[in-house]
Amino acid sequence: MREILFRQALNEAIDEEMARDKDVFLMGEEVAEYNGAYKVSQGLWDKYGDKRVIDTPIAEAGFAGIGIGAAFLGLKPVIEMMTFNFCVLALDQIVNTAAKSLYMSNGQISCPIVIRGAGGAGGALGAQHSQSLEAQYAHIPGLKVMMPSTPYDAKGMLKTAIRDPDPVIFIESEVLYGSSGEVPEEEYMIPMGVGDIKREGTDCTIVAWSRMVGYALKAAEVLAEDGISVEIVDPRTIRPLDKDIIYNSVRKTNRAVIVEEAWGFASVGASISELISREMFDHLDAPVGRVNQRDIPTPYAFNLEPLAYPTVENIVSAVRKACYL
Amino acid sequence: MSLEKFKNSTVLDPKIAKRVHKELGDEKVIDMYREMILLRRFEEVAGRQYQMGKIKGFCHLYIGQEALAVGAKATLEDRDYTISAYREHGHAIVAGITPNAVMAELFGKVDGCSGGRGGSMHLFDTTKNFYGGWGIVGGHIPTAAGMAFASKYNNEDAVTMCYFGDGSLHQGVFHETLNMAAMWDLPCVFITENNHYAMGTSLDRHSAITDLQKKAVGYDMDHDCIDGQDVFAVYEGIKKAVDRARKKNRPTFLDIITYRYRGHSMSDPAKYRTKDELNDAQEVGPIIRLQNFILKQKIADKETLDAIDKDVKKIVKESVKFAEASPFPDPSTLTDHTYVEWNSPID
Numbered sequence A: 001m002r003e004i005l006f007r008q009a010l011n012e013a014i015d016e017e018m019a020r021d022k023d024v025f026l027m028g029e030e031v032a033e034y035n036g037a038y039k040v041s042q043g044l045w046d047k048y049g050d051k052r053v054i055d056t057p058i059a060e061a062g063f064a065g066i067g068i069g070a071a072f073l074g075l076k077p078v079i080e081m082m083t084f085n086f087c088v089l090a091l092d093q094i095v096n097t098a099a100k101s102l103y104m105s106n107g108q109i110s111c112p113i114v115i116r117g118a119g120g121a122g123g124a125l126g127a128q129h130s131q132s133l134e135a136q137y138a139h140i141p142g143l144k145v146m147m148p149s150t151p152y153d154a155k156g157m158l159k160t161a162i163r164d165p166d167p168v169i170f171i172e173s174e175v176l177y178g179s180s181g182e183v184p185e186e187e188y189m190i191p192m193g194v195g196d197i198k199r200e201g202t203d204c205t206i207v208a209w210s211r212m213v214g215y216a217l218k219a220a221e222v223l224a225e226d227g228i229s230v231e232i233v234d235p236r237t238i239r240p241l242d243k244d245i246i247y248n249s250v251r252k253t254n255r256a257v258i259v260e261e262a263w264g265f266a267s268v269g270a271s272i273s274e275l276i277s278r279e280m281f282d283h284l285d286a287p288v289g290r291v292n293q294r295d296i297p298t299p300y301a302f303n304l305e306p307l308a309y310p311t312v313e314n315i316v317s318a319v320r321k322a323c324y325l
Numbered sequence B: 001m002s003l004e005k006f007k008n009s010t011v012l013d014p015k016i017a018k019r020v021h022k023e024l025g026d027e028k029v030i031d032m033y034r035e036m037i038l039l040r041r042f043e044e045v046a047g048r049q050y051q052m053g054k055i056k057g058f059c060h061l062y063i064g065q066e067a068l069a070v071g072a073k074a075t076l077e078d079r080d081y082t083i084s085a086y087r088e089h090g091h092a093i094v095a096g097i098t099p100n101a102v103m104a105e106l107f108g109k110v111d112g113c114s115g116g117r118g119g120s121m122h123l124f125d126t127t128k129n130f131y132g133g134w135g136i137v138g139g140h141i142p143t144a145a146g147m148a149f150a151s152k153y154n155n156e157d158a159v160t161m162c163y164f165g166d167g168s169l170h171q172g173v174f175h176e177t178l179n180m181a182a183m184w185d186l187p188c189v190f191i192t193e194n195n196h197y198a199m200g201t202s203l204d205r206h207s208a209i210t211d212l213q214k215k216a217v218g219y220d221m222d223h224d225c226i227d228g229q230d231v232f233a234v235y236e237g238i239k240k241a242v243d244r245a246r247k248k249n250r251p252t253f254l255d256i257i258t259y260r261y262r263g264h265s266m267s268d269p270a271k272y273r274t275k276d277e278l279n280d281a282q283e284v285g286p287i288i289r290l291q292n293f294i295l296k297q298k299i300a301d302k303e304t305l306d307a308i309d310k311d312v313k314k315i316v317k318e319s320v321k322f323a324e325a326s327p328f329p330d331p332s333t334l335t336d337h338t339y340v341e342w343n344s345p346i347d
């Protein structure tokens, strides 16, 4: 199968959906003439023109809100946030408008919007540009949250997000844009709320998503050398969460470690850990393990930053601990 | 520009009144009067129902501002869109949502226009192109621009009318939206219902400038300041803006001077203003001014106007009965409409 870059996979998803549905448009900072800050929208402005690929001023709340209003009237906006650090400025629009319209209007006003962009660490970007803020959105009923870990998933999930009738927050790891993977030529989609086993195993479950899946896979290699068989569950969609795929894995392995790039307090991992502890209590042979970013703003210095983030070694030792080794 | 400018007038601007009366005709003028009385009586009764505990939570009455909603509505076509903040009972009713459906919503009942899920601040009826009812000050201003964006994208020839209070102009999204709306030629009319107060903070204590139309200058947007207690001035001023939006896709920013007679919400005794100020404002109230015009021009006599009032009171009374009789939403529907129910093409 052909291999393409993660950013190309996203580009193909947007391109295909724009080609099939004239209601889909792309809006955000630098998406048109500049071809995207991370080149996800490469070539789309040339192909679709000013009407459907729209550069905005630097006004995240404003253009998120404009996208939301357009979605109210049935358009299918794809709003690019240069990074999710800046989407904090649009949080009011997302939480108070997009996530509320359907319920408050008794089902009259849906909001089929996708808000997507780079999330997580980029490398030496400092504290304001290196954050994993998915918990802010995953907390909100009315929103859906997707975070792909491979080019294959990225393409299939983004197509699904664009066709979904609800507001979808789609967070792409900044570091993964340049990663490559197999993506078929023919069209496919990945369902909302369905996770994926990224590696099968029998001794311990690792739940990881986005950039952390790659780390978990490396840790699994290391652990395999010691005869520990790890199963890696990638929920892919954070909300609605595929609880069954996680529970089924834990039923098999009786152990779980949650690996997330975000801070651990009040996080998505905290909720998953709580679910496993409560629902799978009788199946667990050890407390649920956690691996997270250290509880500090991300430092810049090249020696400090790696100390703040989960490492393969951290994951290996968390799994060992869960296995009482 | 403040209330001072329009303060001592108990009549409508005679030149405007002559033009608009000629344009709209007697019947429409009486219709407008009836609508204004309806909004007034509806809110008076809503206020009483609130005190009786039938309506709860935040409830912001429109009393004093009726000429605005009524004058504005007369400029719109059915295909046009309206979106407002939380002081929107009046906008909802003139948009065509029945007093029954609005009152039932205030009561939290299933026959309310939002099925009881919204309440006073969140009235919706998309069949009337009425898109809320929003409670975050300024938060719906970009939504309006997005609706205008969509109607232009779809060549609908529709205008989006967006109402907000004077307190909203200091929100970032107001400025972000005006910039994009002007730059992208969006068919939107941005209406400040300048009632001189943001809760208890008067205009001169919350705004560095009080001539609010200057706000539009930085965005090269057309603007105007209108006497909001003169229903014909409202009609004529907004009509220009609506035409500009429809014909040229150009947005307009309007500072419309009005005054609310009641507290900010039902829980506000309004101690931050003097009795005199309130009395002065009431004497030049929008309904009195239109009434004076109608009588002077002999469009209708006192008896006819009284009959209208009686009629309207009946309608409002009826709406309370309707709201009382309507059941609360079935608890089994509690989680409905959190997400759209649909048949996904894939799962």
Ligand SMILES: Cc1ncc(C[n+]2csc(CCOP(=O)(O)OP(=O)(O)O)c2C)c(N)n1
Residues within 6 Å of the ligand: B060, B087, B135, B136, B137, B164, B165, B166, B167, B168, B169, B193, B195, B197, B198, B199, B264
């Ligand atoms: C973002 C936000 N901050 C504060 C509030 C609380 N609040 C509700 S209404 C209001 C005053 C708004 O005044 P104005 O915009 O002039 O509208 P008016 O009530 O006069 O119609 C405030 C502060 C809110 N709803 N939203």
Ligand SMILES: [Mg+2]
Residues within 6 Å of the ligand: B165, B166, B167, B193, B194, B195, B196, B197, B198, B199
């Ligand atoms: Mg005000």
